[in-house]
Amino acid sequence: MSATGIAGPGSARVQLEGLYKSFSVDGRSLPALIDVSLEVQAGELLCLLGPSGCGKSTLLNIVAGFLLPTRGRALVDGAPITGPGPERGVVFQEYVLFPWLTVAQNVEFGPRLKGAPAAQCRQIAARYLEMVGLREHAAKFPVQLSGGMKQRVAIARALANGPSIILMDEPFGALDAQTREVMQEELSRIQRVEHKTIVFVTHSIREAVYLADRVVVLTSSPGRIKEVFTIKLPEARDRFAPEFIRYESEITRLVKVEVARAHE
């Protein structure tokens, strides 16, 4: 069961069991994540929140299959993660569109790899570009788009590949404040339709409370799970509602302690 009670078709469950990850720096082994155990339900949007350098991106990269854990297990629907794969779509902070492909070709990239017929690919691209409001920009190249538009393309590209999980690494971190809020609203709207399993990394508490079914707060480096908040708010959220602000201030208090510790 997801926190919202709805799981979109083909959305998967992520289990992290006793994850430990260390990096060797100058011959010394530095821990980045310690004993992270967590279950992300199918159809749930889970935010990983923590001060910068707390290992939240490392955690996401392990689920994406870009990094292997030093110890512990990461599973998708019970199967261990051994590398990147199309069932786990990734949206990066830096957009990472293929600059030599048009907007539509970027969105079609995944289906084309699978050898889907061209007409079907065009259809898929049109559908998801419509969803992110970029249909009339289909023939443009990424260089001609603004940051917010690029990130919409990246989201459409991830969705068009039909993943069961979407991993988002501070996807709106490079956008200006206004665009950022618009994008959060878009994502929330899309999620109400798609009900994907989404793991969303952010250091913005407001963003986490706005989007998440659950917020996982990590401690400052090395990252451990400090607390998990279930956000019991309606799916369409109001940033100025008193309950929203209550969550925000509660989590802020918790994170402040961690930020202070990080600066010690």
Next chain:
Amino acid sequence: MSTATDLVQWGLRGPSLPRRRALALRLVVVLVFLSLWSLSSGLVVLLGLFNPIFLAGPWLVLGKVIQLALSGQLWGHVIATLGRVAVGFTTGALLALALGLPAGQWRPVRNLLEPVVEILRPIPPLAMLPLFIVWAGIGETSKVAFITYATFFPMFLTTVHAVRQVDPLLLRAAASLGARRAQVFFRVVLPAALPEILTGIRLGVALSFFVIVISEFIGAEQGLGYLINDGRNFFLVPQMLGAAIVLGLLGYAGNALVVRLERHWLRWERPSAS
């Protein structure tokens, strides 16, 4: 008012000239150069500074080129030179890609090739020309092979670098969209490396015109380099200058061809592309 596109187009050098005015300006500069050249060769005759055959005026040179063209002599030389450049450069480019792409992609291949390249590369290619003649004779083979040899190194090195500097995030993005190794290479690495590979190819084109002249100085019966050397033997300065100018034009055309390809293949790099 300056828009964002203007700023991108201007860069830090201020506003660019309108196309027509830029062309007019270029024309004026060329005309000034030709007049100065005419003037100095005229002065040599007037003041009797030295034998005027050493500095033929531009009109004499142009006349010679036209005469060679009309008599049909010029085309044989042009075709000989262009043929050698085409075969030699193409072989060099294919070799550079065939070895450079895998070397950029796979460390073992790179470790195998790089030491050899690092030993040979600092040797000025011209130092190897006599060896090519010893090995392959003074015929076509040595000339073509020499162009291949000389152009291989810069094209190989830019190709290796181009592949290595591909943004690893692009590879991650492709892998999480389900791309297998071969798909990553052909659909991501190649197009991402293309801009720099084309830069290397431009270098290669320029270099092939650079070295062909010298190899045509030695034991050639045709070619623009031969025409220059032949002119030297008989103090035919208009022929020497004429052949040099034709070579310059060919090099310019070769470069323009690659620039056109770049414009077409890399139109995604320009914000004003449609």
